[in-house]
Amino acid sequence: MTSRDRGAAAVARDLARIVGDVHVREPVPAELLQDATETRGVRGEALAAVFPADAEETAAVVRWAGAQGVPVVPRGGGTGYSGGAVPDAGSIVLATDRLTGPPTIVPEAWRGTFGAGTVTADLQRRCLEAGLFFAPNPGSAESCRIGGNVATNAGGPRSFRHGSTRAWLSGLEVVLPGGELVRLGGDARKSVETLDLLGLLCGSEGTLGVITEVTLRLQPAPEVALPVLAVYPDRDTGLAAIAAAMACGVVPTALEFLDGGALRAAAQTFPGGLPEAAAFAVIAEALGPADIAALEAAALAEALADDALKVVRPDTRARVEALWAWRDGVSLAVVAARGGKLSEDVVVPAERLGEALAAVDRLGAEHGVPVTSWGHAGDGILHATVLVDRNDAAALAGARDAAHAMLGIAADLGGALSGEHGIGSVKLAGAAALDPTVLATQRAVKDALDPRGTMNPGRKLPPA
Incomplete structure (x- = not known):
């Protein structure tokens, strides 16, 4: 009899023997059964949620789950937009909240090691206090966690010049699906003694193991950040300005854009105001x-x-921070326009951004839904977004159809389904259209590391 057959109470008792009664939740709180895809109606079920204190307890939980045939869903801050941390019935949620042991920062070596549960903004602040800098800055930095950033290879505006999380990663402590605790990479800034196992885990969305500790290459903290914002009367003029910035000989740290809908939604809160x-x-x-x-x-x-x-x-500095705070608030401003949004992080070659924006507009017109876009112009990432009243079931269904159709923009323009948010469960149908050999290769890796299929099943990789 598996633990799934025995029921949630029995599962919770087993887990409590590993981590203690107070670190198991059964029934599972609602906030652990959803992520930022809740507007789509993506909600899950789970037998229990468990909060291990360290890598050893994490490994013990994963070993127990493997022996019992119970799927494990690793969870960081729950800020994802792909449903990757939303559990299915019969699984357990393994939350990394307590994996926050004291960091080890070595300023003279430009290096830091942090527990996977460390909130990203806290990590950035600790680095700055030590005179160091961690560039990836996802919009959810005040609530997402570094382990989740690694699991999704998170980025943000400053990834244009400095790279996403993988570019900063030199080591991982990870519990593999069989419960083995291993270290990959380490303190050395460069190593080619193994296959790129760090790269394999980074972006794997919890399907290949549970990250418990992260070692990062850091940089000296910059003296200043000097953003420039310019607004234009129309899209074509703005796109020409992006091309001019790309051609001016400077590699900007960030190169962002907002189209008309996003700009109108956020304009009222811009410091100093913007032209009508x-x-x-x-x-x-x-x-x-x-x-x-x-x-x-x-x-x-x-x-x-x-x-x-x-x-x-x-x-x-205050005005610089106010500008970036405004940029970080664009997503919330867009949500406020209708009460909800469905957003896809479609990626296209940077020079085809204009075509992608036009395609978003066409899909909005075809489906009869309001759309807008903003994102990382330098990387060709657009947060193609459908605005929706989340209480209107018919409108929500139409918004889902439109958002799904936006995935086709990537294929049409030589891009990718996701640049930041991941595949999760939301984009599985789109991922199923990838090259069959590529899909088979990914499945072979998954099967080799997780033969029981208990590590976040049904995420990232479409079923065969």
Whole structure:
């Protein structure tokens, strides 16, 4: 008889023997049964939620689950947009909240090691206190966790110049599906003594193991961050400005865009206000030593100035932080427009961003739903978004159809289904259309590491 057959109470008793009664939740709280896909109606079920204190307890939980045939769903901050941390009936949620042991930061070596449950913004603050810098800055940094960032290879605006989480990763402690606790990589900044197992785990969305500790390559903290924002009367002018910024000889730390709908939703909260005619916005940033960043910011501002309605160059730290806080709030502003949104992080070659935006508009018109986009222009990532009243069942169904159709933009324009949010369960149908040999290769890896299929099944990889 498996633990699934014995019921939730028996499962909770078994788990309590490993982590203690107070660190098991049964029934599972509602917030652990959903993530940021809740507008889509993605909600799960689970037998219990367990909160191990360290890597050894995590390994014991995974071994127990494997022996009992109970699926394990690793969970960080629950901020994902793909349903990757939403459990299925008969599974357990393994929450990493308590995996937050004291960090080890070595300033002279530009390195830090952190528990997987460390909140990303807290990690960034600790790095800055030590004179160091961790660039990936997802919009959910105040609530997501570094283990989840690794599991999804999270990025953010500053990934354009500095790379997503994988570029900063030098070591992992991970519990494999069989319950073995292993270290991959380590303190050395470079190693080719094995296959790229770090790269295999990074972005695997919990399907190949549970990350318990992360070692990061860091950089000296930059002296200044100097963003430039410019707004334009129409999309074509804004796209031309992006091309000019890409051609000006400076590699910006970030190169962002907002189309008309996103800009209108967020304009009222922009510090200092924006022209009423503004229909497209571009944000570029130079970051580094003050004298070099000032030269780079000036070059970016010059490139963005042609035909701009307004160019904003914050000149104090408070104003810089206010600009980025405004940018981080765009998603919430878009939600407020209708009460909900469904968003896809479609990726296209950067030079085809205009075609992708036009395709989003066409799909909105075809499905009769309001759409908007914003995102990382330099990386070609657009958060193609359908606005919806989450209490209107018919509108929500139409929004789901439109959002799913947006996945076709990636295939049509030579891009990818996801650049940041992952496949999870939401994009499995789209992923099923990938090259059959690529899919078979991924499944072979999964089967080799997780022959019982108990590690976050039904996520990332479409069924054969």
